[in-house]
Amino acid sequence: MLNITNLNKIKSQLNKQTLIAVTKYVGDEEIEALLSEHIEDLGENRVQVLLDKYERYLGRGIRWHFIGHLQSKKVKKVINKIDFLHALDRLSLANEIQKYRTTPLACFLEVNISEEPNKYGLNHLNVIEFMKKIIDYDKINVIGLMGMASHTDNHGIIETQFQKLVDLKNQISLEFHKDLQLSMGMSNDYPIAINMGADFIRIGSLLYEEE
Ligand SMILES: *Cc1c(COP(=O)(O)O)cnc(C)c1O
Numbered sequence: 001m002l003n004i005t006n007l008n009k010i011k012s013q014l015n016k017q018t019l020i021a022v023t024k025y026v027g028d029e030e031i032e033a034l035l036s037e038h039i040e041d042l043g044e045n046r047v048q049v050l051l052d053k054y055e056r057y058l059g060r061g062i063r064w065h066f067i068g069h070l071q072s073k074k075v076k077k078v079i080n081k082i083d084f085l086h087a088l089d090r091l092s093l094a095n096e097i098q099k100y101r102t103t104p105l106a107c108f109l110e111v112n113i114s115e116e117p118n119k120y121g122l123n124h125l126n127v128i129e130f131m132k133k134i135i136d137y138d139k140i141n142v143i144g145l146m147g148m149a150s151h152t153d154n155h156g157i158i159e160t161q162f163q164k165l166v167d168l169k170n171q172i173s174l175e176f177h178k179d180l181q182l183s184m185g186m187s188n189d190y191p192i193a194i195n196m197g198a199d200f201i202r203i204g205s206l207l208y209e210e211e
Pocket residue numbers: 022024045067068148186187188202203204205206
């Protein structure tokens with residue numbers, strides 16, 4: 001069930017941010033409720049689930065954000081159904097997108113800001129070099145950076161990790177004359193992300209919490 005109280009609270013905290021409702025845990029009831037509340041930016045992290053929901057909600061004005069790890073072999077099936085990719089993290093994936101996407105795709109480069117070894121994302125030291133490699137890919141429009149902070153109650157740690165994304169954004173904006181956006185902030189840490197200049201926040205569990 002959609003938690004309208006939490007949704008309204010989150011909405012009241014937004015300034016410029018786009019709220020992406022992550023629907024990976026939920027189904028039709030919640031999606032219909034989100035659409036009734038005019039939330040049309042939805043996030044999914046599994047290809048088959050996104051494809052099913054894409055078909056079911058065709059023509060309903062949804063912008064689909066793919067937020068999870070995308071396997072190269074699945075690119076062909078899904079890449080022309082999405083509006084945003086938040087997890088571009090390697091050249092092999094960029095190559096598949098360039099091959100199968102028909103129009104430029106708005107992409108966020110995923111940066112492993114927590115530096116946990118089992119997490120996906122580019123090392124922050126390699127982001128500029130990666131940008132240079134894909135600069136001529138006409139099907140990839142890098143519009144920003146995405147990062148996930150460690151799941152912790154320690155605000156200092158979260159701020160240090162988000163700051164890496166902010167610093168990189170500023171560095172890239174200078175070097176490439178491109179004003180990048182930030183996709184950061186989840187249920188656990190979105191108020192911090194908003195304070196630090198996030199443009200897109202991706203919220204799942206908090207939207208569906210029982211009252
Ligand atoms: C699941 C997920 C979210 C939402 O997480 P919550 O903690 O449920 O808000 C955001 N971003 C990504 C990449 C996710 O996989």
